[in-house]
Amino acid sequence: MSAIKKFYVTTPIYYATGAPHLGTLYSTVLADVAARWHKVCGNEVYFLTGTDEFGQKVAQAAQEVGKDPQLFVDGYIDAYKDLWKQYEIEYSQFMRTTSEFHVKAVQAWLRKLMEKGDVYKGAYEGWYCLPCETYITEKDFVPGTVNPACLSCERPTKWVSEPTYFFKLSAYQDKLLAFFQTHPDFIIPRERFAEVISFVKSGLQDISISRSTLTWGVPFPGDDAHVTYVWADALNNYITAIGYAQEDKQEQFAKWWPADMQVMGKDIVRFHAIYWPAFLMAAELPLPHHLLVHGWIKVGDHKMSKSRGNAINPHELLKNYGADAVRYYLLRQLAITQDGQFSIEDLEQKITSDLANDLGNLLNRMIILADKQNATTMTVGLWQEEEQELQKKMVAMLEEVSKEMERGYFHLALAGVWKYVSAVNSYFHAREPWKLAKQDPVTFMTVLSATAHSLYTVAYVLWPVMPLKMEELLRALGCTFELQGDKISELKNQSWNKVFTVQKNDPLFQKPEPAKEVAIEAAVAFEPQPTSADVSIEDVMKVELRAGTISACVRVSGSEKLLRMEVDFGEAGRRTIFSGIQKHYSPEQLIEKQAIFVFNLKPRKMMGEASCGMLLTAEDEQGRVAFITPERPVPNGRVLK
Ligand code: MSP
Numbered sequence: 282m283s284a285i286k287k288f289y290v291t292t293p294i295y296y297a298t299g300a301p302h303l304g305t306l307y308s309t310v311l312a313d314v315a316a317r318w319h320k321v322c323g324n325e326v327y328f329l330t331g332t333d334e335f336g337q338k339v340a341q342a343a344q345e346v347g348k349d350p351q352l353f354v355d356g357y358i359d360a361y362k363d364l365w366k367q368y369e370i371e372y373s374q375f376m377r378t379t380s381e382f383h384v385k386a387v388q389a390w391l392r393k394l395m396e397k398g399d400v401y402k403g404a405y406e407g408w409y410c411l412p413c414e415t416y417i418t419e420k421d422f423v424p425g426t427v428n429p430a431c432l433s434c435e436r437p438t439k440w441v442s443e444p445t446y447f448f449k450l451s452a453y454q455d456k457l458l459a460f461f462q463t464h465p466d467f468i469i470p471r472e473r474f475a476e477v478i479s480f481v482k483s484g485l486q487d488i489s490i491s492r493s494t495l496t497w498g499v500p501f502p503g504d505d506a507h508v509t510y511v512w513a514d515a516l517n518n519y520i521t522a523i524g525y526a527q528e529d530k531q532e533q534f535a536k537w538w539p540a541d542m543q544v545m546g547k548d549i550v551r552f553h554a555i556y557w558p559a560f561l562m563a564a565e566l567p568l569p570h571h572l573l574v575h576g577w578i579k580v581g582d583h584k585m586s587k588s589r590g591n592a593i594n595p596h597e598l599l600k601n602y603g604a605d606a607v608r609y610y611l612l613r614q615l616a617i618t619q620d621g622q623f624s625i626e627d628l629e630q631k632i633t634s635d636l637a638n639d640l641g642n643l644l645n646r647m648i649i650l651a652d653k654q655n656a657t658t659m660t661v662g663l664w665q666e667e668e669q670e671l672q673k674k675m676v677a678m679l680e681e682v683s684k685e686m687e688r689g690y691f692h693l694a695l696a697g698v699w700k701y702v703s704a705v706n707s708y709f710h711a712r713e714p715w716k717l718a719k720q721d722p723v724t725f726m727t728v729l730s731a732t733a734h735s736l737y738t739v740a741y742v743l744w745p746v747m748p749l750k751m752e753e754l755l756r757a758l759g760c761t762f763e764l765q766g767d768k769i770s771e772l773k774n775q776s777w778n779k780v781f782t783v784q785k786n787d788p789l790f791q792k793p794e795p796a797k798e799v800a801i802e803a804a805v806a807f808e809p810q811p812t813s814a815d816v817s818i819e820d821v822m823k824v825e826l827r828a829g830t831i832s833a834c835v836r837v838s839g840s841e842k843l844l845r846m847e848v849d850f851g852e853a854g855r856r857t858i859f860s861g862i863q864k865h866y867s868p869e870q871l872i873e874k875q876a877i878f879v880f881n882l883k884p885r886k887m888m889g890e891a892s893c894g895m896l897l898t899a900e901d902e903q904g905r906v907a908f909i910t911p912e913r914p915v916p917n918g919r920v921l922k
Contacts, residue, residue, distance in 0.1 A: 285323055285324060285325055286319075286324045286325070287324065287325045287326075287327070287536065287537060287541070288315075288316070288319035288324045288325065288326045288327070288541045288542070289326075289327045289329070289523070289537045289538070289539075289540045289541050289542075290312050290315050290316050290319075290326070290327070290328050290329070290540065290541060290542045290543070290544065291312065291328075291329045291330070291519050291540055291542075291543045291544065292308050292309050292311075292312045292329070292330040292331075292544050292545075293308055293333075293544070293545045293546070293549060294330070294331045294332055294333040294376060294378065294515055294518050295331075295332055295333060295361065296332070296333050296338060296339065297332040297333065297334045297339060297353075297354035297357045297358070298338060298339055298342040298357070299342075299357065300357060300360040300361075300364070301360065301361050301364050301365075301595065302585070302586075302592040302593070302594070302595065303578055303585060303592065303593045303594075303595050303598075303611075303623065304546070304577070304578055304584075304585055304586065304592070306364065306368060306595050306611075307546075307575065307578055307611050307615070308544055308545060308546060308575065309330055309365060309368075309370050310368065310370070310608050310611055310612070311544045311573065311575060311612070311617075311689070311691070312328060312330065312542075312544040313328065313368075313369070313370045313371060313372075313745075314608070314612060314686075314691055314745045314746055315542055315544070315573070315686075315689060315745075316328040316371065316372075316745075317371065317744065317745035317746075317748065318686045318687075318745040320745075320764055321741060321742075321744060321745060321764065321768050321769055322683075322767050322768070322769050322770075323765075323766045323767035323768065323770075326373070327373045327374075327523065327537050328371065328372045328373045328374075329372065329373065329374050329376055329518075329519065329522050329523070330365070330370070330372045330374075330375060330376070331374070331375050331376025331377055331378070331518060331522070332354065332357070332358065332361060332375075332376070332377055332378070333378055333511065333515045333518075334350075334354040334377055334378045334379045335378055335379065335497055335498045335499060335508070335509075335511050335514055335515075336414050336495075336497065336498060336510075336511030336514075336515075337411060337414065337492065337495050337497070337511070338411055338412060338414055338511075339353070339354060339497060339511075340495060340496075340497035341411065343497075350497050351379060354377075354379065358375075358377070361375075362375060364595060364596070367599055367604060368595070368599070368604045368607070368608065369604050369605075369608070369748050369749060371748075374522055374523075376518050376522045378499075378514060378515060378518055382521065382527060383499075383514075383517075383518060383521045383522070384499050384500075385526070385527075386517065386520075386521035386525050386526040386527060387499045387509060387513075387514050387517050387521065388499060388500070388502045389525075389526035390517055390520075390525070390526060390560075390564055391490075391501065391502050391509065391513075392502050392503075393563075393564055394448065394563050394564070395502070395503070397563060398449075399448060399449045399452070399563045400446050400447065400448055400449070400490070401446070401447055401449070402444070402445075402446055402447075403444070403445060403446075403447050404442070404443065404444050404445060405441065405442070405443055405444075405445040405447075405489040406440075406441070406442045407440075407441060408422070408428070408429055408438035408439070408440060408441070409438055409439055409440075409441040410431035410433070410434065410436065410438045410439075411438075411439060412431070412434050412436055413431055413433050413434055413548070414510075414511050414512060415431065415433070415512075416441075416488065416489060417429060417431060417432070417438050418486065420480075420483060423842060423861040424842070424843075424861065424887065425843065425859050425860070425861050425885060425887050425892060425895075426861065427879065427882055427895050428440075433548040433549075434548075434586070441494075443492065443493045443494050444493050444506075444507075445489040445490070445491050445492065445493060445507070445510075446489070446490055446491040446501065446504070446507060447487040447488065447489055447490065448487060448488050448489075448490045448513070448559075448560075448563070449487050450485045450486065450487050450488045450555075450556070450559055451484075451485050451486060451487050453485070453558075453559040453562055453563070454481060454484070454485045456559075456562055457481050457485075457555065457558060457559060457562075458478070458481055458482065460558065460568065461474070461477070461478055461481070464568075466571060466688075467554075467568075467569075467570075467571065467572060468550070468554055468571075468572045468574060469571055469572065469573050469574065469617075469688055469689050469690075470574065470617060470618045470690075472618060473547060473550055473574045474554075476550075477550065477551070477554040477555065480551065480555065481555060485555070488510075488556065489510055490509065490510045490513040491504075491507040491508065491509055491510055491513075492507065492508055492509075492510055493506050493507045495508055496508060498510075498511060498514065499514045512552050512556065513556075513560070516552060516553070516556065516557045516560060517560070519540060519543065519557075519569075520534070520538060520561075520566065523537045523538060524537075525538070525566075538566065538567070539566070539567040539568060539569050539570060540569040540570065541569070541570050541571065542569075542570065542571050542572075542573050542689065543569050543571070543572050543573065544573045544575070544689075545572065545573070545574060545575070546574070546575055546576070546577065547574050547575065547576055547577065548577070550572070550574050553572055554572055557569075571688075571689070573617065573689040574617075575615070575617050576615065576616075576617070576618070576619045576620035576621060577620045577621075578615065578620075578621060578622075578623045579620050579621065579622055579623070580593070580622070580623055584620075585623065593623060595607070598628075601793065602628065602629075602632060602793060604749070605746075605747035605748070605749055605750040606628075606632045606636060606747075606790065607628070608746055608747060609631070609632075609635070609636065609695070609746055609747055610627075610628045610631050610632070612691040612692060612695060612746055613631065613635070613691075613692055613695045613696075614627065614628075614631065614692075615692065616692045617689055617690055617691060617692060618690075629793045632790060632792065632793055633792045633793065635699060636750075636789075636790040637788065637789075637790040637791065637792045639699065639702050639703065639706060640702055640739070640789065640790070641788050641789040641790040643702070643705060643706055643709065643732070643736065644736055644754060644757060644789055645788055645789070646709070647709070647729060647732045647733065647736070647783070648757065648783045648784070648785055648786070649785070650714055650715060650718070650729065651729050651783050652783075652785050653718075654718045654725070656725070656726060656729060657782055657783050657784070658780065658781070658782045659726060659729050659730045659733055659780065659781045659782075659783070660726060660730065660780060661730060661777065661778055661779065661780060662726060662727030662728070662729075662730035662731055662777070663723060663724075663727050664727065664731070664777065665724070665727065667708060667711070667712060667731075668727060668731045668777075670708075671704065671705065671708050671731055671735065672776075672777060674701060674704050675701060675735060675738055675772075676773055678697055678698065678700065678701040678742075679738070679742070679769060679772060679773045680773070681694075681697040682694045682697045682698060682742055683769060685697060686745070691746070695746070698739060698742055698743060701735070701739065702739060705732060705735040705736070705739075708731070708732075709728070709732055712724075712728045714728040714729060730777070730779075730781065731777065733758055733779075733781040733783065734777040734779060734781075736754060736758060737755070737758055737760065737779065737781070738772050739754075740752075740754040740755045740758075740762075741762075741768050741769070741772060742769070742772075744762065750789060750790070753786075753789060754789055756784070756786075757783060757784055757786050757789070758781045758783055759781050759782035759783055759784060760779075760781070823881075824879060824881065825879070825880040825881040825920060826877055826878070826879060826880065826897070826920065826921035827850055827853060827877070827878055827880040827918055827919060827920055827921065828875055828876070828877055828878075828911055828915050828916075828917060828918070828919045828921070829848040829849055829850045829851075829856075829875070829876065829877075829878050829894075829917055829918065830848065830849045830873065830874070830875045830876075830917050831846045831847070831848055831849075831871045831872055831873065831874050831875075831876065832847045832848065832849045832855070832872070832873075833846065833847035833872065834846045834847070834868035834869075834871045834872050835868055836863060836868060837859070837863075837887075837888050839888065840863070840888055841863065841864075842861040842862075842863050842864065843859050843860070843861055843863060843887065843888060844859070844860050844861075844862055844863050844866065844868060844871070845857065845858075845859055845888075845890075846858050846859070846860065846871065846896070848878060848894065849917050850878075850880070850917055850918040851916055851917035851918030851919075852918050853880070853917075853918040856893045856894055857890060857891070857892065857893060858878060858892055858893060858894040858895065858896060859887045859888070859890075859892040860895070860896040860898070862896070862898060862906050862908070864906075865905060865906040866906075866908075871908075874908070874910065875910055875911060875914055875915075875917070876896055876897070876908045876909060876910050877896075877897045877909045877910065877911070877921065878894045878895060878896055878897065879894055879895040879897065880894055880920075882894055882895050896908055897909040
């Protein structure tokens with residue numbers, strides 16, 4: 282028997298600005314499945330999830346509905362806890378970053394960094410994505426772009442300029458690269474690792490870790506004018522939850538840290554794979570063993586998100602299909618390595634084919650046959666070649682599934698289980714037990730017993746994914762689900778020696794009625810909230826758009842992207858404006874063309890000269906840029922309304 286190991290798994294903490302949706306459920310189910318797998322393997326598990334409650338995004342969302350931020354976030358906690366409960370998420374702790382112990386521990390962490398000389402005061406100027414609470418670095422957009430789109434959520438960013446405390450991230454560049462080199466499995470899947478390594482290699486800048494234009498955050502130690510930048514506070518939840526910097530919890534902290542698996546979506550990998558390890562190095566703490574990075578659930582071409590209005594309501598899915606089937610679909614359909622499509626038709630098809638037909642029917646047919654022949658108590662069979670073959674396949678399946686579950690490739694683990702379920706179905710058909718009942722009662726019993734042993738194994742292997750249904754399957758075999766020791770090794774090593782007493786029951790899985798309507802973002806918990814991306818008409822009017830004719834245009838030497846234009850705005854004068862569209866237009870194509878420009882943009886120095894405005898453009902599906910022009914010519918300098 283293998284030694285008991287500890288397994289500490291975490292989910293991201295979710296912004297408490299709205300109720301959970303299918304995307305956040307997905308991260309949480311992945312962590313729950315990993316946790317339950319380790320429980321079946323006899324390991325000691327700690328599973329942390331929770332909510333991210335500080336920062337500008339939360340403060341602004343609260344302000345928009347006229348609520349105190351604490352009361353605002355308090356209002357969402359039950360929505361998370363209830364949904365997690367209904368989806369059988371068995372967490373050990375629900376973390377809230379507004380908890381006092383967290384605030385104090387984050388301050389202790391900051392003091393440690395300051396003592397080490399890793400923090401200094403300065404001023405930050407740059408673009409900021411509020412929905413993602415992210416500083417956009419120069420590497421992330423074409424120079425000269427105004428309000429560049431956030432790489433992750435694609436929404437326009439805003440200019441921030443404020444005094445701040447910086448963390449010396451640049452000092453950790455080499456240490457991070459050295460760590461990555463010696464830990465090739467740090468980021469799973471490996472494909473995502475490459476992106477992180479190349480980002481770090483291209484040079485790390487120090488990052489701002491405090492905000493002085495905000496009060497909703499962890500007070501910055503020693504400076505009342507600042508609060509901690511929300512990601513610096515949030516990432517630390519993974520250590521503060523289990524006792525970091527809390528005197529009475531040192532033993533607990535030493536027991537669980539470092540985390541064994543930290544689950545997250547690809548949109549937040551940079552925070553977890555670069556900032557977080559550097560923060561830990563600065564605090565002289567060991568780094569987590571693995572980051573499991575999943576792709577996005579997409580609906581059509583887009584990431585599913587509440588602000589896009591294409592979010593699927595997990596409550597509706599629950600009502601129509603039950604938690605276990607949805608959990609199964611999320612894990613089987615969405616490969617951890619890629620983005621995946623969510624479709625109701627596909628979900629229903631998987632429930633019918635995999636769950637109701639392949640698995641449920643096998644159980645049903647075996648039990649009906651046993652019942653008909655008064656053979657509901659099955660003695661241990663007399664194993665022949667066919668059964669020995671099936672046992673070998675079972676052991677191979679357990680080995681393959683263990684490997685894939687361990688590394689978080691759940692879709693491959695499930696494919697492995699279903700290969701075995703098919704093999705059991707084929708065995709059952711080939712053995713034709715309905716004929717054996719009269720002709721050869723001993724072999725008849727052997728076939729039933731082998732099928733029951735197979736289903737028993739499948740139930741334990743699938744329990745992490747479908748806990749309630751698999752406990753039901755075990756009950757149908759006359760067994761009770763038990764978490765004791767390393768069940769997976771036991772199944773691998775023990776010969777088939779069980780006596781089953783099966784019971785006739787309702788089918789394990791119901792085939793769904795075709796294409797049930799699933800309300801998109803409609804239920805009460807999903808009341809649309811004004812998002813930070815919405816702006817008032819007054820805000821729109823602040824941007825002065827004017828028509829102008831490009832009277833001269835040249836390529837800028839030393840730049841592959843920029844064109845330099847002279848633009849005639851009639852009575853409003855002539856201006857020099859740079860635009861990063863050299864790849865899409867030659868200067869000749871633009872001369873004498875009328876276009877639309879942002880006129881009151883703060884001048885920016887580009888290639889040694891001031892650019893006083895911005896040409897408006899849009900991209901087509903192939904990424905080709907088109908500039909915006911009035912439908913018919915209007916006088917130069919005319920203001921758009
Ligand atoms: N608060 C930060 C995380 C801080 S962790 C220290 C945050 N919160 S979040 O509410 O936006 O939720 C993040 C998690 O939900 C990520 O793992 C993200 O990938 C996941 N998802 C949100 N929409 C998703 C999809 N459409 N598809 C898959 N997962 C997505 O970021």
